[in-house]
Amino acid sequence: MITDLWLVGIGTGNPGHVTLEGMQALRDAAVVLLPLKGAAKVEISALRHTILDAAGTTAGIRAFDYPERDPALPYAARVQAWHDEIARRWVAALQGAPEGPVALLVWGDPALYDSTLRIAERLTPRPKLRVIPGITAIQALTAAHAIPLGSVNGAIKITTGRRLRAEGWPEGEETVVVLLDAECSFAGLDPEGLHIWWGANLGSPAQVLCSGPLSEVAQEIVALRQGARAEQGWIMDSYLLRRAPKGGTD
Known part of the structure; x- marks a missing residue:
């Protein structure tokens, strides 16, 4: 039984993206x-171990195999079943574990396009949650390009590649940040007036x-993404799109 669950944001896997509070946790x-996410993600597991070594933790490590989503199910049902199975595997992995707080390292930030909080809601009884934010992919992206997130007095929309493909450019938006896009959905947009800042494996x-x-640069990014994925065996990328306002940039 998990009584205390600590979700520690670890940025993009760089130990420098973990806060001092996160290291202490x-x-x-x-x-x-x-x-554990399969042979192709061995490096991701190694990054987690690097962070644990940097923190100097003496906690017991309980590994579990990440389940695959069932492609035969509709999207919403597929995600629900996937989350249910992950929760079951958490509980199974912790059988006989020492009592005390359980920590889970979360890429980016536990509250930003991550399902860990929703999975935790499936536990019975519900544990006491503690969320420790890390550097988000959005922060890492804008810092890497040395750009501000928004324009002067401009709104910002955060969305997914799935929605960008299905709905196109959000009407009335000037700045759009896209996460979770394995299909390079930007390539399907009308590029007129759009500038893109893309980054993979940030930090x-x-x-x-x-x-x-x-x-x-759209096709250049597609090629870079394919090459990075082939070389590393995995990729985590994000991008920011900005439409130049009428009359020029601010």
Whole structure:
């Protein structure tokens, strides 16, 4: 039974993206849950171990295999069943574990396009949750390109590749940040007036960046993404799109 669950944001896997509070939590935890995501994600698991080593934790490590989503189910049902199975695997991995807080390392920030909080709601009884934010992919992206997130007095829309493909450019928006896009959905947009800042594996030695007018760099980004994924066996990328306002940039 999990009584205290600590979700520690670890940025993009760079130990420097974990806050001092997060490092202290890893030292104070009794157990760390460690997901295993297959042979292609061995490096991701190694990054988690690097962070644990940097924190100097003495917590027990309980690993569990990450389940695959069932492609035969509709999207919403597929995600629900996937989350249910992950929760079951958390509980199974912690059988006989030492009592005390359980820590789980979460890429980016536990509250930003991450399902860990929703999965935790499935536990019975519900544990006491503690969320420790880390550097988000959005922060890492804008810092890598040395750009502000928004324009002067401009709104910002955060969305997913799935929605961008289905709905196109959000009407009335000037700045759009896109996460979770394995299909390079930007390539399907009308590029007129759009500038893109893209980054993959941000904050790591394998970081790749590209920016420019969408009409000029879209295919270059597609090729860079394919190459980085082939070389690393995995990829985590995000991008910011901005439409130049009528009358020029601010």
